[in-house]
Amino acid sequence: MLIDSHCHLDRVDLKRYDEDFDRMMQASAEAGVTRMLCVSIDLEHYPAMRELVEPYAQVDVSVGVHPSEEGRREPSLEALVELAADPRNVAIGETGLDCYRSSGEDIGWQQARFRTHIAAARACGKPLIIHTRNAREDTIRILKEEGAAEVGGVLHCFTEDWETAKQGLDLGFYVSFSGIVTFKNAAELREVARQVPNDRLLIETDSPYLAPVPHRGKPNEPRLVGHVAECIGEVRGMAPEAVAEVTAENYLRLFRRA
Numbered sequence: 001m002l003i004d005s006h007c008h009l010d011r012v013d014l015k016r017y018d019e020d021f022d023r024m025m026q027a028s029a030e031a032g033v034t035r036m037l038c039v040s041i042d043l044e045h046y047p048a049m050r051e052l053v054e055p056y057a058q059v060d061v062s063v064g065v066h067p068s069e070e071g072r073r074e075p076s077l078e079a080l081v082e083l084a085a086d087p088r089n090v091a092i093g094e095t096g097l098d099c100y101r102s103s104g105e106d107i108g109w110q111q112a113r114f115r116t117h118i119a120a121a122r123a124c125g126k127p128l129i130i131h132t133r134n135a136r137e138d139t140i141r142i143l144k145e146e147g148a149a150e151v152g153g154v155l156h157c158f159t160e161d162w163e164t165a166k167q168g169l170d171l172g173f174y175v176s177f178s179g180i181v182t183f184k185n186a187a188e189l190r191e192v193a194r195q196v197p198n199d200r201l202l203i204e205t206d207s208p209y210l211a212p213v214p215h216r217g218k219p220n221e222p223r224l225v226g227h228v229a230e231c232i233g234e235v236r237g238m239a240p241e242a243v244a245e246v247t248a249e250n251y252l253r254l255f256r257r258a
């Protein structure tokens with residue numbers, strides 16, 4: 001039993017499946033992936049994404065507008081809460097701050113969008129999916145200012161230092177590792193993955209991006225999440241099956257699917 005806590009199924013490359021989405025989903029099931037969270041990045045693509053996963057009961061969804069999606073329709077608190085009332089919805093996001101491309105620019109709009117998502121999560125009592133890149137201090141500060149600890153959530157595709165992980169953990173957040181943790185140059189990140197407590201650990205693919213070693217550079221999909229479990233097992237001295245088990249338990253607890 002493996003759970004992919006973060007993927008974008010509407011963006012997965014289906015070439016190897018002759019463009020047949022169902023075959024990709026079957027390949028995931030055959031790889032032992034019993035559940036996945038399909039994460040929204042904007043409202044424009046949300047309806048098609050939601051329709052795509054409708055036949056698959058093992059797919060949970062979130063609603064949110066990614067911080068890098070500049071110029072997208074701004075989500076209102078009301079719109080987010082309304083879409084989150086969907087029984088298949090388990091979270092608000094992904095949201096957060098991304099200063100990778102916009103360093104030095106005014107990102108007031110990102111911060112306002114981020115605050116709206118936190119308010120929506122508090123309004124509907126659902127956890128947050130947080131993306132943070134080159135903005136760790138501001139991300140933690142805004143989480144604190146907006147009372148995000150009340151709902152908690154996950155710091156997804158974690159690539160920051162232990163200090164940031166610790167601050168997230170202190171706010172009640174979980175920490176999710178993607179294929180990046182398997183990359184050769186990610187020794188520091190593996191050290192963070194070693195330290196996160198068992199009951200706060202999650203794994204993800206972030207498909208179609210960031211395929212884990214030995215598939216690095218190729219299209220990613222949920223069936224590859226086992227490689228992340230293996231790598232984390234290695235650094236923590238756990239069997240990959242044990243990593244699969246605790247991360248699945250954590251997922252079901254955080255997203256209230258237990």
Ligand SMILES: [Zn+2]
Pocket residue numbers: 006007008039094206
């Ligand atoms: Zn994502």
